[in-house]
Every structure is written in C-alpha cells, then in structure tokens.
Amino acid sequence: MKWVYIEDVSQHNGQEVEIRGWVYNKRSSGKVRFLLVRDGTGIIQGTVFHQDKDFPLFKIFDELTQESSVIVRGKVREDHRAPGGYELEISDIEVIQIARDYPITPKEHSVPFLMEHRHLWLRSQKQHAVLQVRAETVRAIRDFFDGRGFRLMDTPILTPSACEGTTTLFETQYFDQKAYLSQSGQLYNEATAAAFGKVYCFGPTFRAEKSKTRRHLIEFWMVEPEVAFATLEDIIELGQDLIMFILERVLERRKKDLEILERDTAPLEKITKPFPRLTYDQAVKQLVEHGSRMAYGDDFGAPEETILSRIYDRPVCVTHFPAKIKAFYMQPDPERPDLALGVDFMASEGYGEIIGGGQRIHDLELLEKRIKEFNLPLEAYEWYVDLRRYGTFPHSGFGLGLERTVAWLCKLPHIRETIPFPRLLYRIYP
C-alpha cells in the first residue's frame, strides 16, 4: 500500500493509502469512531464504522491516546463533513507506540507551560502555521537576493571583536583567547562587498541584551545585504522591494496558514510601494503631535515605533537620524554632518522596526576618528579600516530581522513563537 502525505491525499481520492503519523485527537460515538491523524503536512480525519461493538479495530482505536504514533491504512474519500474535505475509511491501524499522558491537551494552556514544552508545542496547528510562514519567508528572502545577482557570503559567528560595542556581546573561549558571538555580519559583509559587488549574509546573531519585551530574542536571524557604490537612496529602494517581495510571496503561498492563525490579511494586501518617507525631524514632530513625550535627540522607544506605525497603513521609512544615537560607521549627511545617512523601516500595525541600515563611512580619516570617539580598540578594526585604504568605495546596506518580520506577517503578540526554539532572557530550555 502506498505511503502518502496528508497534503497530497486529494490526488488519491478513492485509493487505498497508508498514512504515517500521530494521533491528533479522537472522538467516538458508539458504533462510529473518528480519528484525527497528523503527519506534519496536515491533519486528516479517519473513520471506523461497525455494527459490532467488539469489532477488533474498535479495540485498537480505544487504546489510542493523543500523540500516539501510528500507521493508518484505508481508502481516501472526499467528504464535506470532514475537516480538510477528505476522509480516510480506516481498514487497519498499526500502533508504533501508545503515548502516555501527553502534556499538551486540546484545551488552554499558559505561556510558561507551553514554553517549557516547546519541543512538543511545535506539533500544534498554530505553531505549525507560524513556522510554515517563517520557512516561506526564508525562501522568499533567498529567492529575492539570488534573483537579483547578490552573492551569499556566510559571515563568521565567532568573532574577535565587537561590531557595535561590547556590552551586549556573548563572550566565549577561543582556545587561549577570548571570542564573541556575532551580533551582525555587517563589517565582514563590507569586505565581501568589495570582492563581489553585491552580497548578503543570512544567519543567526546573538545579543546579550537584558531586554524582556515582545520584540526581542537573544538569538535571532537577520538577513543583511551590502551593496558597493550604493547610496542611502539605493538601499531604501532595495528594502522596499524586499518587503514587497516577501509580502506577496507569503500572501500567495501561505494563505492557509494565515487563516489558521486568524490573521486578517486585508491590511497586508493593501500595502504598495512607495512607503511613506520621513526624516527623523519630521518623525519627531509627528510623534509629539500624536502624544509622544520624546525630546529631539532621543532615539525612538517602543511606544514611538508603535505610534508611528499606526499612523500609516503601510511600512514607514525614517531617515537622517542624529549621528550621536547611531553606530560609529554611519556616513554623515554632507549637508548636515550632525545627521547620519541611516534608515529604519517600521512595519505597519504597530510592529515597529524590522529594518535598520544606511550608508557606511568610506573616508579613511573620518572612520579612524569615529573609532576613537567611540573608544573602540583600533587594532581590532585594522582589517576593517583596510577597506578604506585599498580602493575605498561608498557603500550601503541594511539588516532585516526575520523573527520581527514573521511576527508582523502573522500578527503575533510576541516574537517568541516565530522561531522553533526561542532563546529568551532567563530561558534557554528546551
């Protein structure tokens, strides 16, 4: 008998097939039994009918518990009464294991309990849907950059120095010296951009920030393109195109998952280019008008990001931040050197920043001056400064946070469900 995945059963209507999976739930009503089986690709309802209540299949059925592993054989039949539209008329159930006392029942559970059982929680429908959206977003990102001639350059995770300051770095031992887990691939990207023109890296990054909010993970994934000779304007265009590409792809291919999550897709479907553009000055003015108490020169806090993204029905680009609140490598605005040529993209519906980037300093002397001003160890940055010694080039790039993007697409209240095993402040288990 042919082993078939549930997502493909519609192609086997009327045929005898074998489904290998786990018991999702079961219901019984005297002489009819319903078995919900999931196999990772979907859930199908199987039925067993018999006049005799001592029918042997009933005995096996009655033994089954939630998440028991089984091989179920039977005939596929289209039936509108079944969840999923197709049903399996069960002729045989082969039990691999009866699962005893599966902790996650089909009722409500608290977040701490589910987080403690994250390894099992992944099996439930909504978590499954979120991670499908994540996987699709990853595919979309790769397709977007690969399709535009970008070269994937994997940057190191173990690094000898800080990218943007040492306070939020994870320190580890590298034989007889210290190393740090990468917070960003950007500096290395700038080197590969000089070798390949346009590049991107996409991998995990680590920040030892003691932040405990709905939008922070200790370990998160970031895609970072870097383009030689590109200006701030060029990468704003690139960022918009990337967001539109992801949006269209997920809406096209993962509609069902968004339905399972009860995500109203109308606000996402309305989004078009170009996104509204604001300078930092304009943004501050708008924020104050909408009730923010921030002062000029402050960076945006969570409330500011939220207010801003609620004013507009699409993502918003904010540019020209005060240089003081941005990283050391940010190119100053030639007309107003106190401003940095940086850009942040705020997702709509209150989700806040999903992209941060800008144009990098390409002038040798200016970069050296900034490294000193930020009290960074110059010797650790020698290789980085070399990029300004040997054919320096204006260049720009950004980082897009994968989990924040997925949280926005799925409209989740917290970022922790967008990665299979979130690393959070005070939580590294499982």
Next chain:
RNA sequence: UCCUCGGUAGCUCAAUCGGCAGAGCGGGUGGCUGUUAACCACUAGGUUGCAGGUUCGAGUCCUGCCCGAGGAGCCA
C-alpha cells in the same frame, strides 16, 4: 538592571472577614451510528513555589528567597 503582577490537582482556574481545598479539561470506567476543542454518567487525583514568623487555626497576614509573566531602557 528597574517597575508592576502572579505561583493552589497533570493543565486552566476558583476558594467571601484568617475557619471542612473545589470546578472544568485531561486520565480511568460505562453509554451513545457523523463527531468537529463532540456529548452524558460515574471515578481516581493535593507537600497550596521554598524557608521562617504571627495565630487556637494560614492557600489567605508578615519577612526573606526562588521561579514566571507584562512593561521600561537598548535594539533587528
């Protein structure tokens, strides 16, 4: 790190003024021929986070600690 809230059955929660620790789900047993988080009946299940204290008596009040959630700062 700071602020706020919380910890009672396997899970989600209740317990009035300090006075017999309880319900639903899940488990078990039985019933039901189309169930949709099925339903109905019965049943087992407790170191009330930990350590002290006050009291005739503490889940409830006090002190300390542990754990968790929400928020702030910082950031993608």
